[in-house]
Amino acid sequence: MTEYGYFLSTEEHGPADLVEQARMAEQAGFTSLWISDHFHPWNSEQGQSPFVWSVIGALSQATSLPVRTAVTCPIIRMHPALVAQAAATAAVQLDGRFRLGVGSGEALNEHILGGAWPQAAVRLEMLQEAVQVMRMLFEGGEVSHHGKHYTVENARLYTVPDEPVPIDVSAFGPTSTELAGRIGDGFLTMAPDAEAVDRFRRSGGGAKPAHGGLKVCWGTDREEAVRTAHRLWATEQLPGELAQVLPTPRHFEQASELVPEERVASAVTCGDDLDAHLAAVGAYADAGFDTVYINQIGPDQRGFFDFYRSKVLPQLPD
Structure with missing residues (x-):
């Protein structure tokens, strides 16, 4: 049984707009929210980067939908003890309707304090700790921990939910997917990859939930929608580890000059063709995902929500 949530982009929208989108998502029939956690946007055209924990506080007052971060990096920019405090408070505000999505991060957000950017294997080791x-x-008790990467002394969270916050782990390759299976309460990724879901489940994930993210650009003029998707999110078509190692939005803008519009047009569902949107979303259900979170690229949020409320969501399989 697949559920359908909305993907809030803090890289594209400020706090008030994100809260309004959450309201529209609930009214349109989406059943949960996924919200990105960035210090920088990927490029200057996106133009935003509000502090996600402040936005989540506002969401708790504006909607009854469950919320998850996708994803928070708890290894460098913020110490895991501080992330734990933020997540516990969010879970209390949302009456337990919060899940913490975590990952090994990108230099774009994490290098800002001036430290070295570790190799991928080291980052995964840090994430596990x-x-x-x-x-x-x-758990709510006093914690002291002296590990390889982190030290915690006499720390206790006094504001905690009734149950520990579930932690979902983001993964984009075999090693991180297997780690998600071992340590996560769920799995997050950005492609309808049935093999990854299967690897997660075989690595210890079992029946735990798998969640996928999808970007589309709805619009009545497909060519204009392609241009919008290319202007804002050509970064998603960069190959290899560039997304993890480039340090500033300026560098992403430079690299994105190598991404033609045609590549974005073939990779992102753009326009208002109902069958294309149904196929893009349905691919996640076919791959075994429990929830797919859809993000509308660009400013026409109301048109997107009207289209999904009236045409797309009613035809998607439960």
Whole structure:
């Protein structure tokens, strides 16, 4: 049984707009929210980067939908003890309707304090320890931890939900997917990859939920929608590890000059063809995902929500 949520982009929208989109998502029939956590946008055209924990506080007052971060990096820019405090408070505000999505991050957001950017294997090792620290803190007792990467002394969270915050782990390759299966309460990724879902489940994920993210650009003029998607999100078509290692929006803008509009047009569902949108979303259900979160690229949010409320969501399989 697949559910359909909305993907809030903090890179594109300020706090008030994100809250309004959450309201529209609930009214349109989406059943949950996924919200990105960035210090920088990917490029200057996107133009935003509000502090996600402040926005989540506002969401708790504006909607009854469950919320998850997708994803928070708890390894460098923010110490895992502080992420644990933020997540516990969010879970209390949302009456337990909060899940913490975590990942190994990007230099774009994490290098800002001036430290070295570790290799991928080291970041995954740090993520595993960070999850361990946060789980201890979510129990509500006093925690002291002296590990390879993190030290915590006499720390206790006094504001905690009735149940520990679930931690979902983001993954984009075999090693991180297997780690998600071992340490996560769920799995997050950005492609309808049935093999990844299967690897997660075989690595210890079992029946735990798999969640996928999808970007589309609805619009009545497909060519204009393609141009919008290319202007704002050509970064998603960069190959290899560039998304993890480039340090500033300026560098992403330079690299994105190598991405033609045609590549975005073939990779992103653009326009108002109902069958194309149904196929893009349905691919996640076919791949075994429990929830797919759809993000509308660009400013025409109301048109997107009207289209999905009246045409797309009623035809998607439950």
